[in-house]
Amino acid sequence: METNNVKKIHEFDQSIWLDFIDRKIMDSGELQKLIDEDGVRGLTSNPAIFEKAISSGSEYDEDIKRLAQEGKSNEDIFYGLAVADIQRAADLFKPVYEEEVRGADGYVSLEVSPHLAQDMEGTLRQARALWKAVGRDNVMIKIPGTAECLPAIRQCISDGININVTLLFGLERYEAVIDAYISGLEERDRAGQPIDHIASVASFFLSRIDVLIDPMLDEKGLGDLKGEVAIASAKKAYEIYKREFSSDRFKPLAAKGANPQRLLWASTSSKDPAFSDVKYVEALIGPKTVNTIPMETLEAFRDHGQADFRLETDMDLATQTLNRIEQAGIDLNDISQQLEEEGIEKFNKPYDKLLEAINTQKEKSLASA
Template sequence: MTNPLKNLSDQGVAVWLDDISRERLRSGNLSELIRDKSVVGVTSNPTIFEKALKEGDAYDAQLHDLAVRGVSVEEAVRAITTYDIRWAADVLRPVYDATDGQDGRVSLEVDPRLALEAAERTVAEARALWWMVDRPNLMIKIPATEAGLPAITQALSEGISVNVTLIFSLERYRGVMEAFLAGLEQARENGHDLHTIHSVASFFVSRVDTEIDKRLEAIGSEQARGLRGRAAIANARLAYAAYEEVFSSERWKALESAGARPQRPLWASTGVKDPAYPDTLYVTELVAPGTVNTMPEATLEATADHGEISGDTVRGTYEQARADLAALAEVGVDYDDVVAVLEREGVSKFEKSWEGLLDGVSQQLKANS
């Protein structure tokens, strides 16, 4: 029998799970996914934590202790989330050791309300989370807003591994890679071991199709409707083309010779939202070496069950990808407006989830006090 997830890994795609909960950790489910489903990393976000807190009793004992101690809501949230991340990091530590730190990574996001704030506040939060979790396989998630770019550079320069999140546009992705290179150059000057600093650039996929398909339906022409479901894959494939360009440059080679590892493209938001599309679309069509695909559990299981991994599906497609984006412009889809809307919505959604998490913890602290 074929093993699609192993095949995916063999093609150079690291399989990460886009979910975490204390129940998943307590039950041993994460260990099972590592053993049986080729999972070598975990990502989290405020929405995931908000959902986890509402399910089961796994957090009750800690919430009771936090209430008795009279801690603030925000301190309680940090205590809860860093506990889970530290536990997941320990579960994944054997993978981290076996891959020389390439995988076995767990990501924790800074407060999303800082996404549009000055870099100083984001960096201060990144330092605090790095210290609280205190695991070498941690990655701090920082949104790729304009305000976030200097924070990414600063965090990397201090030896903090960074998962850059909420990337939608090709232009912003180039800015992210520039921030990464600048951060490693400063880290080298600061005397850090570059081999220990890791970064991924989380390029969001399905949300691009959701927004553009909506606009194509509104345009309503046959030509427009014929472009549905093509934008996200084209966008991601051209991101990989940009990655290949930057990480073959002389500037990068100088860092590589000093021990640095490339900032891998990570395909995020890979759960298919339109039932008209194959449920493994954003996995099978984005197979390329040196990438990460972080999947919701449903996508992971779908890929394990019936994913068809037929080799590299990215390199060699750039001309068609450019043609697809050009065709979108021809029918009246404004790419720059699309990615701007998606970034604003992405920040807003995470802020809303963070507020929901704060509210949920507040209520439970009161109930336990």
């Protein structure tokens, strides 16, 4: 029997995680099927995914009613629902987590409130609370890689909490995230605590970079670079990853069992219909990385994706691409900052919508009680 196209990606030492969760996919056995047949090795969630799950069906109604009658706030109700789903998903992925290379995969991610993206103390407090509430070794708490949240990321790693650093767009910030991760490991090691069980990923958001930059390229006479900047940035990020996690600074930690913080490619569905629907999956297949993909992209790759090692091909071209962008007067740090701010807003809106939907349901259930 021919190997499934998605499963072939694992031959190149890249892990595919699913960027989706709802109760239906777990109740129906579909998630287990994706693990067994497609070799899906982890799962990520975000406020927009949960908003869709909770607003589009009746699966959550009884739990909302119960939590409302317990006097919970809208946000507490949401996290009550989310934690239960994440625990179920984490249990489904536990066999992956417990494979021979323990802890390499099998992680399920739950995000702190997007309203805390510029609140270090609030982020740290909620990350600790969610970690405790889920109570699974194979969970990751998602914290945005904003300048304000870098100290929270470092402290969580020092606490022994697995972290998925989300909302990364630029190379400069990515380097700061690596520093926060390694600093957290160093602090934990100095305190005499084990560091060999901690896992983290740095989630680089891709297609949104091209959506913002591509119209500028036409104006600058750089139309040949359309759809190439995000991939070039990802390739340069991988260069940084390889350099930093083979550095003299990391070696003593690695000797004590510390894991490198893997790069995770996010926002990998194509937003431009002119591009292949598997463009951002095919282009960035390479070892020790993760790609988290929505269901429709996974199905597209299963149908016609071509797995091959491409992450380190044309590295000189990637460098040239970013140089040409800078020479044309497009500041990639400014672009990254704009995308970060827009990304926070893009998560805040569905989160607020989600809380409104819960409130409507809550009022209905309390009125009928």
